[in-house]
Amino acid sequence: MSNDTNKPLFNVVAIIGIGLIGSSIARAIKKYGLASKVYGYAKTNSTRDTAKKLGYMDEIYDNAIETVKDADLTILCVPVGANLSVIMRIGEHLKPGSILTDVGSVKGSVMKDIEPHISKEIIFIPGHPIAGTEFSGPESGFAEIFQKKWCILTPSDNCIKVKLNLLISFWESCGMFVDVMSAEHHDLVLAITSHVPHLIAYNIVGTASDLEKVTRSEVTKYAAGGFRDFTRIASSDPVMWRDIFLNNKDAVLEMLGRFVEDLTALQKAIRWSEGDKLEELFVKTREIRKSIILKENETDNLNEENKV
Numbered sequence: 001m002s003n004d005t006n007k008p009l010f011n012v013v014a015i016i017g018i019g020l021i022g023s024s025i026a027r028a029i030k031k032y033g034l035a036s037k038v039y040g041y042a043k044t045n046s047t048r049d050t051a052k053k054l055g056y057m058d059e060i061y062d063n064a065i066e067t068v069k070d071a072d073l074t075i076l077c078v079p080v081g082a083n084l085s086v087i088m089r090i091g092e093h094l095k096p097g098s099i100l101t102d103v104g105s106v107k108g109s110v111m112k113d114i115e116p117h118i119s120k121e122i123i124f125i126p127g128h129p130i131a132g133t134e135f136s137g138p139e140s141g142f143a144e145i146f147q148k149k150w151c152i153l154t155p156s157d158n159c160i161k162v163k164l165n166l167l168i169s170f171w172e173s174c175g176m177f178v179d180v181m182s183a184e185h186h187d188l189v190l191a192i193t194s195h196v197p198h199l200i201a202y203n204i205v206g207t208a209s210d211l212e213k214v215t216r217s218e219v220t221k222y223a224a225g226g227f228r229d230f231t232r233i234a235s236s237d238p239v240m241w242r243d244i245f246l247n248n249k250d251a252v253l254e255m256l257g258r259f260v261e262d263l264t265a266l267q268k269a270i271r272w273s274e275g276d277k278l279e280e281l282f283v284k285t286r287e288i289r290k291s292i293i294l295k296e297n298e299t300d301n302l303n304e305e306n307k308v
């Protein structure tokens with residue numbers, strides 16, 4: 001994957017926060033030739049040292065202002081709750097006419113935090129590449145993480161079209177499909193497809209570890225497929241997920257309300273031995289799984305055909 005012209009899309013890209021996503025973006029920029037220079041800022045010495053050793057950035061700074069002042073594209077790659085303190089530091093030092101974006105998993109609160117601290121000369125286009133793993137830190141990133149995944153952008157209605165298209169090209173060159181929608185809609189969709197499932201995983205693993213009649217070693221020893229999958233999800237970064245729930249409260253609580261109602265209906269069906277109700281749901285959910293796999297295969301086939 002590279003951009004169509006094979007000319008870098010940006011002169012300088014600045015990445016604030018060199019963790020899983022920030023380091024993956026830096027690697028993708030280098031691999032696909034998307035910028036002439038990539039500068040990075042990390043808060044701690046250890047992250048800066050590791051990123052330097054890995055060598056996928058041209059400069060690594062301990063000063064966020066220095067990192068962004070010449071950048072044509074600045075990407076905030078810090079936990080959602082850290083965006084406010086970062087933008088308060090760098091907001092007035094961003095280059096006029098440059099694009100500012102972020103990768104946060106929540107969009108409404110991030111927009112509220114950032115918008116008051118930037119001038120009208122900065123083109124702010126919030127974003128969320130829906131790609132990740134349960135790992136974090138600068139060593140865990142890889143350029144291919146974005147391949148065939150979706151990126152959602154939530155620009156304001158008056159966003160400059162050329163700049164929006166440039167950012168779309170950037171993510172497409174990283175291998176992503178791009179959708180544009182409102183921040184509210186993003187937060188609602190992600191609440192049910194990502195945030196509530198993570199909460200369920202954290203909760204079920206927590207419940208299993210608190211059980212009195214089943215020992216912890218039994219939980220570990222007999223962990224079958226389903227529970228193992230939950231433990232993988234529940235090992236995701238604690239700070240990142242704390243911030244997601246605190247910043248997407250309304251949508252998560254709305255979806256959780258629906259989830260609890262449906263769970264209560266299932267509880268009742270089990271209590272009253274209503275096997276038909278259970279089976280009806282399980283047939284429906286199996287179909288949903290099939291349609292997801294089918295969609296993924298169609299996308300793979302389309303990409304193969306386009307290569308020819």
Ligand code: NAP
Pocket residue numbers: 016017018019020021022042043044045047048077078079080082085086103104105106128129130131132133134135136137138237240
């Ligand atoms: P990560 O691996 O934990 O990296 C976060 C980075 O942010 C770290 O390098 C950390 O710096 C830095 N940081 C933390 N607090 C900071 C502060 N107050 N000021 C400056 N830097 C700070 O996390 P990640 O997975 O890359 O996630 C980053 C963002 O991507 C989050 O907003 C998350 O919602 C979003 N996202 C994550 C995924 C995923 O699956 N992980 C997917 C899509 C989007 P130090 O290392 O120096 O402490």
